[in-house]
Amino acid sequence: MMRRRDFLRATLVTAGSVVVPTACSEEDGLPGACDVNEDDSFFPQSVASGDPRPDSVVLWTRVVDGGHKTDLAVALVVALDEAFTQLVELKLGSSNVAVAGSGSTRASVSARAELDYCVKVKVSGLSPGTTYYYRFYYTTGEGCFSSRVGRTRTAPAPDADVPVRFAFVSCQDYVGRYYNAYAALANQQIDFVVHLGDYIYETTGDPSFQTPSEQRKVALSDVNGALTLTSAEGVAYHAARSLNNYRELYKTYRSDRALQRLHERFPMIVVWDDHEFSDDCHGATATYSNGREPETDVDRRKAANQAWFEYMPVDYPAGDDFRYSKAAKYPEDITIYRDFTFGKHVHLVMTDLRSYRADHLIPEDAFPGKIAVNQAWLVAQFGTTPPYASPYDDIDTLEEGRLRDLLVESAPTFGFDPSFGYAQNEGPRLISVNFINAVVAKLNEQREEPLEPVDERLLPYMDRGVSYADVGKTDYFSAFGSRYLVIKDAFDALSLSTGDTPVMGEAQKAWFKKTVMESKSTWTVWGNEHCLSQLAIDITMSTTEPLNRRFYLSCDGWDGFRAERNEIIAALAERGNAVAITGDLRAFVAGTPAVDTAPTTKIVEFVGAAISSSTLRSTLQKRVASHPLLKDVPSAGNIASNIEKHLVGSPTKVNPHLAFCKADTNGFCIAEANADEFVVTMYQLPESALAAPLYEEADMDALEEQITLARFKTIKTAAGEPSELYMEDGDTWTKWNPGA
Secondary structure (H helix, E strand, O other): OOOHHHEEEOEEEEEEEEEOOOOOOOEOOEOOHHHOEEOHHHOOOOEEEEEEEOOEEEEEEEOOOOOOOOOEEEEEEEEOOOOOOOEEEEEEOOOOOOOOOOOEOOEEEEEOHHHOOEEEEEEEOOOOOOEEEEEEEEEEOOEEEEOOOEEEEOOOOOOOOOOEEEEEEOOOOOOOOOOHHHHHHOOOOOOEEEEOOOOOOOEOOOOOOOOOOOOOOOOOOOHHHOEEEEOOOOOEEEEOOOHHHHHHHHHHHOOOHHHHHHHHHOOEEEOOOOOOOOOOOEOOEOOOOOOOOOOEOHHHHHHHHHHHHHHOOOOOOOOOOOEEEOOOOOOOOOOOOEEEEEOOOEEEEEOOOOOOOOOOOOOOOOOOOEEEEOHHHHHHHHOOOOOOOEEEEEOOOHHHHHHHHHHHHHHHHHOOOOOOOOOOOOOOOEEEHHHHHHHHHHHHOOOOOOOOOOOHHHHHHOOEEEEOHHHOOOOOOOOEOOOEEEEHHHHHHHHHHHOOOOOOOHHHHHHHHHHHHHOOOOEEEEEEOOOOOOOEEEOOOOOOOOOOOEEEEEOOOHHHOHHHHHHHHHHHHHHOOEEEEEOOOOOEEEEOOEEOOEEEEEOEEEEOOOOOOOOHHHHHHHHHHHOOOOOOOHHHHHHHHOHHHHHHOOOOOOOOOEEEEEOOEEEEEEEEEOOOEEEEEEEEEEHHHHOOOOOOHHHHHHHHHOOEEEEEEEEOOOOOOOOOOEEEEOOEEEEOOOOO
């Protein structure tokens, strides 16, 4: 039988009536509010609240007291006013904490050593649509000390006909950048904040997107428990692996005063994306080595999950008695998808798009020359072989095995799999002839006597199919052609041929579709981690090889899982008045993503840019500069520099449902929902504005002067009618027409 100390759990407190104190008092050795001194040193990460419901909210803090290794006693006080003159009675309902007494205005809870001294308290029995103030107290031999005051707000009652105003954010890298967007957001009048993931970044200085500064860096003390990684340029850095590593990341990020202030002022509803565990992960598998070595690490994933559980004020769908257990089987150790209702008009549905997903459709270690789709399938699907298909043959019989022996002999030179990606007895080893000839050409660069390639006279008589090289696979172990800059037309055929590859997992998807279809609110709002709107670029007008292609920017997100993407959009469109609010992309986007084969089966999507992480444009510039084929093409840099034009302004309208993109700014979004419309304002902050902190009141004018706004909305439609997108243009709203 598992002992209680093997579990981690939150504490349940029930709120009762309001008490007006008449004088300072002491209960169980806890001084009255007038006897305390606010001291940040005992509460270094300040306070936070989250998951507001009409009758409850989760409150959080962390307590530090020197070298204490045992649990620490902490008191919680909740009030209706910031001066704490109207205290709320609290009744403890959990058997594993000390009870201050029924009806007490102070709840005594434990900051447990096994929880890294984090305190999470779910306070229930609250009034809907009400603002509450709270603070934690800790008593030492020197007296009683308090945390800063936190402010939170419960959700309005389900039948309340009230507008709802909230922010949504994502991607808050700490390394080398400041949270000036949060400094501006903290001054807004909103009900809550939705965080769509990448709350932390697991790396200390990945040069592909992070540039540490002396004032803004992450250092892991447990380097022996961390992963040591090396970039292509030879730069060494660390990635979190141990529980201590992940805890240190949260401590460092929560030390930022702007982030603390945001948590102190508004409740937050949060899910994770990839960086809370590992970049571009699927389940418990990382992708740093691109398939060179196994990277599935359940212990690491559980360490990341436990730290997230400890530091996030989340109300889990498993109920008030949910406990995090290391012994639980992954991914059943923790479930974070859940939903919230805010009055009559907003039903917020939050998902987890990392824990249950499959590997990327094209593995990073896929053998580039292997045929993934043969001619028979292409002809059956399209009636002919499309122009992107390339000739192939059985490497074991082609020219009586001469080229097979040549490839096997050269495998150590190029570092590829001499089995060509085929399992033993899998069948004919079909290899792209273009790939074979490319290998021969490379070998001939080092030879005095050139080797003979495949005779070109044979090509017209060969079958044609789609190899991994045809989708942009540039190397034997590479993210290019797997996750990034994937050739669209060949990928679409490959995606159709393989069938469904899951993102949500069956249980979550069933819950999601049921929740959406049963929603009674005016607006069903999906807290979605990946961009639904297609993000492809069409540079077929270019005469320069290899640029004259259509590429997906990334197949790590929904563009790489098209079957389930279409299924989810169809379900939301059937429900009607559905809106996706999205993170991860690091750009502002507005559009009406549709089912691939049904352009009017669509919803509206609003994507927010990163709070502080490098922008989409900056990220693309680095990717293009490191691409094996594009880096030496002089015009390739223009792809990233003019990415908005390629995405939205392409003459071929490769993304017909993408209405707006701003890829070179940071910032946040604020949504306002009522009975008639759902309005989103994008607060855009130049990337250059993150170089130094603008956190003080005296900095606010300078900060706000750098913010520009873009406003969009969708209007409530009748059942069965597709949602439409409008953009504010001066004093009018202009409807988006994809066909124009």
